[in-house]
Amino acid sequence: MDDDIGDELTPALAGSGDPSMRAHSSSPRRLPMYERAAGRWWNPQFRSPTLEAQYWKCSFSQLRDRFRSGLIYIALVIAAWTVYLALFDQTFIQHWVVSLCLIAIIFAMFAFTACAAQYQRFYMPTSFLCTFLICLVTLLIFSAENQAAFMSPVASLATSFQVVLLIYTVIPLPLYLCILIGTIYSVLFETLIKNKLGLEETGYIKLVLHVGVHLLGVHLFILTQVRQRKTFLKVGQSMLARKDLELETQFKDHMIQSVMPKKVADELLKDASELRRPSASNDSNCRTSNATQVDHTIKLWEESRIEEPKPGLLRLAYRSFMGFRIS
DSSP, X not given: OHHHHHHHHHHHHHTOOOHHHHHHHTOTXXXXXXXXXXXXXXSOOBSSHHHHHHHHHHHHHHHHXXXXXXXXXXXXXXHHHHHHHHHTTOOOHHHHHHHHHHHHHHHHHHHHHHSHHHHHHSHHHHHHHHHHHHHHHHHHHHTSOTTTOOSOHHHHHHHHHHHHHHHHHTSOOOHHHHHHHHHHHHHHHHHHSTTTSSOGGGHHHHHHHHHHHHHHHHHHHHHHHHHHHHHHHHHHHHHHHHHHHHHHXXXXXXXXXXXXXXXXXXXXXXXXXXXXXXXXXXXXXXXXXXXXXXXXXXXXXHHHHHHSOOHHHHHHHHHHHHHHHHO
């Protein structure tokens, strides 16, 4: 798997690919949101299935944490509305029952997200269940009669915007599903409260507000995806560069140890390691002094090679001398 990811990230690490790839990426008809992005803006993904799978493996914990924070926020909002109704004596037994049931379901989802393996398999049904519950409950509240309603028109509109933004930001769903569910929810909201708010003359203003909220949600969704995927690519490229540097260093060390005596090779490797890690204050001084030390070590090694006679040469000289004496 790591080799496949390395093969996929190598063109991006090199900074340039083949001419066809450069021409395709520089085409004015297509502006990718991030490097190696697929052509579907409504469902941001990488072109490579290997990269996409590794991205989900690395970023799923962040997605789960964001969903858990959204569940906590929804539970706090439900508790706040229940306390508000209790303080102003507008609560009934059904309000308490519905609030307790919703909070219990939310905490059950929160506990289910703690099982990472199971939640990773069933995160989509869990997201659908959460979306269905918050949409159903808020639409039932909006459809209540005037004497049973406890939200003002402004509070109802703000709550609908809140639900739409929750769908786009914290619930893990694809972008096209977020747009579809959010649009249906906004249409149902306007249908239910059309004759109850008494604001028929502000229909165009509310339409502009709904469109603006949906555009804001799409912008936040795409911005989050682009930032996370760019960060993933940068981290992957830096890891590949570090791995290549380590392999190159190991190869050089092995080559030095294979052609030099162990003592000289150890001194060279020690000086080379000091040369590769200079301090920020005396960078140039360290490089100059270490380079001088390396040259001096090599010179000493060469002198030792010249001064120390080899055993083969000694044997050859002895045989020549003995042959001369016999003759």
